[in-house]
Amino acid sequence: MSHIDIRHSHSLAPKKARDAVQEVAEKLAARFGMEYDWDGDTLNFNRSGVEGHIALEPKNVQVTAKLGFLLAALKGPIEAEIRRVLEERFS
Known part of the structure; x- marks a missing residue:
């Protein structure tokens, strides 16, 4: 099993931050x-x-x-996409 742990700083108000996460979750x-x-x-x-x-x-x-066994092979691209979305939504 593979692990991802990413921390990203932001300056959004709590409601806006929650709305951004909710939107990503819905997608x-x-x-x-x-x-x-x-x-x-x-x-x-x-x-x-x-x-x-x-x-x-x-x-x-x-x-x-x-990440389970099959997705562990895609850890790099998955992390890159998470970082891209965080940058887009929280910067």
Whole structure:
């Protein structure tokens, strides 16, 4: 099993940060069949081969994920896409 742990700083108001994460989660759900739910300021997500969460903090957003065997081979491109989306949504 492979792990991803990315922390990205931001200056968004809490509501805007949560809206940005929600929008990303909705797109992942529609595109990849990802299931998600909120627990406070943390969005938990999962589907076959991946589970993780996006934690919102006042000045940071942290994405952690555990990739199953098949997705572990794609860890590099997955991390790059996460970083791109974080830069786009939180900068």
